[in-house]
Amino acid sequence: MTTNPISMSGKHALSVRSLSMSYGTERVLNEINVDLRAGQVLGLLGPSGCGKTTLLRLISGLLLPDEGEIEIAGEKVAAPAVGIALPPEKRGLGMVFQDYALWPHMSVARNVAFPLEMKRLGAVERKERVVKALDRVGLAAMAERRPSDLSGGQQQRVAIARAIVAEPPLVLFDEPLSNLDRELRETMVEEIADLVGELNLSAVYVTHDQSEALTLANHVAVMRAGRIEQLATPDDLVNQPKSPAVADFLRLGCLLPAVKDSDGWTVKGTNLRLPAAPFDGAEAEVLLPERALSPNGSGTEKLQAEVVRTQMHSAGQALSLRVSGTDHLIRILTSTPVRSGELLELSFLPEDLRWFPVAAQAT
C-alpha cells in the first residue's frame, strides 16, 4: 500500500502484516497490510461478506489467523509463524459489537464496570471511572437500570462506555450503528467522533456505510473479497479512487465503458465523444464524478441527458438521468426544479474525469 504511513512499530496502535485467514478452503482474508498510528481512526469499509468482521475478530483475538502478524501498541499478539497467539483477554482492547452484546443479567453500571473488575481495580476507583464513562455517553442517570430497559441507542452508548472505560490502547467498532435508524445514526456518528477526538482514542471502525467511515476515520481501507482495494485518507479516496470498484462502492458517479478508435475516445456502443485520455491504451472505464457535473454549467465538455426520475430531498432535488443515446444512469443533486422527461445539458471539465485503463483482453 503506497499510501501507508511508514511502518514504525513503536508509535503504532496497530500494525497488521500479510494477514491471511481461511474458513475451510474458502480464503476470507488475503494478505492484509494495515498500519494505524496512535490517536488515529482506521475505517474498514466494504460490501457485505468482504471480511470486515473477520479482520476485526482477528485483531481482537476472537479468531486466529493462518498467516501473518498482528501487533497492538508495539506488542506482537498474533504470529502463527512463531507460535504467538494471545487470547482476547490478554490484548487489553475495547470492543463495540453490532448487537451491543450487553449482558442482560447485569445492571448498566455492572456492565461498564466489568473490564475494570477484570483489571482488579479497587471498588472506589472503579465506581469513579464507571460514573465518568457513563457521563461521557450521557447516561449517568441510568446506571442502575437493566440494559433491556434502554432504547437501542442508549444500549449502544452503554456498550461504548464499556469499551472505553478501561482506556484501552485500541478500540474496535463492528458496525456499531447499523441497528439504529438513520437520524439516530447521524447524531451518534458525531458523538463517537467527538469522543474519539476528546479521548485521543486509536480505533478501528468497521462499517458498510461510507459516510460514517468518511466522517470518522483518518484513513479508510476499502475492502473487497478479502483484500484491501485501497487504503487512503477520505479526501484521497473521493478524489482519487484507485479502481472502478472503489468508485462504484463509494457511489462517486457514473462509470462508463470507453473505447478508443481512430478519432479518439467514445463511450462503448455509442458515438458519444469523450475528451482525450491521459494514457495510452484502447479500452478503459471512465468515471464521471457526480460532483463534477452541473446542469447548464460552465464546463467545457457537454453531455445531453434525459431526466428519468426525480426525488425531493431536504438538500434539493435528486435526479436520475439517462445519458442520451446510452443506457447509463447518472445521479445528481440540483436546486432548480425539473420534471421527468425533460432533457438537460450537463457540463464538466475534462480533468474531472477519472480514467481506469482496462488491460487489452487476450482473444
Added chain:
Amino acid sequence: MAGGSVATGAEGSSFLKWTATLGLLIVVAVPCLFIVVQAIFPEFGSGSFAAPFSLFFKTLADPDLFGLAGNTLILGVGTVVCAAILAVPIAALRALFRVPGALIWDALLLVPFMIPPYIAALGWIMTLQPRGYLEQVAGFNLAPLLFSVYGIMLIMGLNTFSVVYFVLSRTFETIGARYSDVGRVFGAGQWKSFWRITFPLAMPGLAASLLLVFAMSIEEYGTPAALGRRIGFEVLVTGIENRISEWPIDLPGAATLSLVLVSMALAAFTLQRWLLTRRDYRIVSGKPQASDKRRLGVWALPVVALFAFLSFLATGLPILAILATALTRTISGGLTPSNFGLDNFRELLGSGSDGLVALGNSLALGVTTALLAGLLGAITAYSVVKGRGRFRIVLDALSITPNSLPGVVVAVGIILAWNQPWLPVTPYNTPFILLLAYICILLPQPVRYATASLHQLGDNLEAAARVSGSGPLRAFVRIVLPLILPSMVTAMILVFAVASRELVASLLVAPIGFQTIAVYIWQQFDQGSAGLGMAMAFCALVITTLIPLVLVSLMRWISKGTVAGLN
C-alpha cells in the same frame, strides 16, 4: 455459539473441558465399558480374562434370550399399537374440531407424565384384581385381562399415549393451518385434505413419537414386573433384574442381555433421531396458528365423552385407586365408610418411621442429583458447543449415550464397575452409588436444556467478556452460567422429580437397608401392606410434582422480564 473447524482465539476453558470429560468418563463410560468387558470375559469378576466370548455366544444362543427378546419386542410393538389407537383419533379431533373444554383435557392428559408407571400399574392392580374396586363398585372384575400380555400392553399404552397425543395434535394443527387449507383451496374436501395432505405430512412426527413410546416401553421395569411376573411373562428388563438379584447370580448373562436391550433401544433412538433430522421430509414444527376449526355439532357430546373417558382412564382412575387404597384401613374392608381413615398416613409419617426415612433419603438424593447433573450437564453442553474436532464428537456422543441406557442397564454397569473386589475404595454400598446411577440416567435432560439455551445466547455476549479481559473460566462463571441458569433450573427440577422416585436402579444398587421412596412402595406392596405403599405413592406424587410445578411457575414469575430471551 459458533463451533467448527476454525481456530477460534476464544477457546472455552480447558478446565471445564477436562471436568466434563472426566465426569462423563466416570458416570457414563465406565459402566458401559464394564458391561461390554463382562459380557466378553465371563471370568472377569475374579480378575481373569480367560475364555473370552465363551459365555457370550452361549447366552446369545440361549433359547431363554430369544424368549426374553421376543417378549420385549412383542410388548414394545403392542404398547405402540395401543398408544396409537388411543392417541391418533383424539389428536385428530383436537386438531381439526372445536372440542369443548379442550384445554382441560390437555391439562388432564399431562398428568400421566407425572405418575411413575409403576405407581399407575399398582393402582390398576388395586382396581381390576379380584375383589378390587371395580368389582366392589360394578360387581365384576377384569383380572383375566389385566394379568395378560394384552393387559400389560394396554396399561403401558395408557401410560404413554399422551406423548403421542401432544406431538400429533400439534403437528396436525400446524400442518392443517399451513398445507391442508391450501389443499382445500384447490378443491379437496376437509376429510380428503386430511387424509391426502395432513396425515401423510404428519407421518414422520407420528413415527418419531411412536418410536419414543417403543423405547419407553422396552426400558420400563415396574409395569411388566408387577403384572407380567404373575403370568410368567418375562421381558429383557425383568430378565436382567432376575439374573442380578436372584441366586445364582449370573453377571455375564446380565451383561449380555443388557447389550441386547441397549441395541434395541439404540436402534429405536437412532431411527427417531434420523426421522427428526431428515431434511427432505422435515417434521413440521412451529406454532399452530389459529385456524378455522370445525364445529362438532351433534357429535359434541360423544366426542367429549371420549375425551372424558380416556382422561379418566389415564389420570383419574390410577389416582383414585391410589387414594382409595391409602385412605382405607384394610384392603379387605373395602370401600365402606367405616373403613376410611388416615391411619396409613399416620403410620407412614409418624416420627422415626421407615417411611419418613425413605422420603428423606429420596429427597436428599433427588436434590443432590439435580444439582450435580445440572452442573455436569451445563459444563458438558458448553464444552460440546465450544469444542472442536474429534474431542467434540466424543463428548457429544458420551453425553447422549444414556438416552439409550435403560435404568436396569445402568444399574448392571454400576454393579459391575464398582463392586470389583480389587477396588481399594468404592462408593458401592454407600448412598453415593445411587447418585452415580441417577446422574447417569438423567444426564441427557440438563444437557439438552443447556444446549438449547446456549444456542439462544448470542456469540458476542461471551466474546465481549473475553475482550473485556476475562479469562475463559471466568467468562463461563460470570456470563454464560447466569444466562443459562433459568433453563438449567427447569432441567434440574425435572431431574429432581424423576430421580426422587426412580425404581429399578434403586432396587438394584441401593445399599442394604437403605430405602428410597420407590423401594419403600415396592416392598410394602410385596409384603401386602398396599395401604402404606399407596400412602407413600400419594405423598411422592404430591412432593415430586407439586413442588416442582410451584417452583417452575414461581421462577417464571420472578425471572419475567429480567432475563431477556430466556424462558
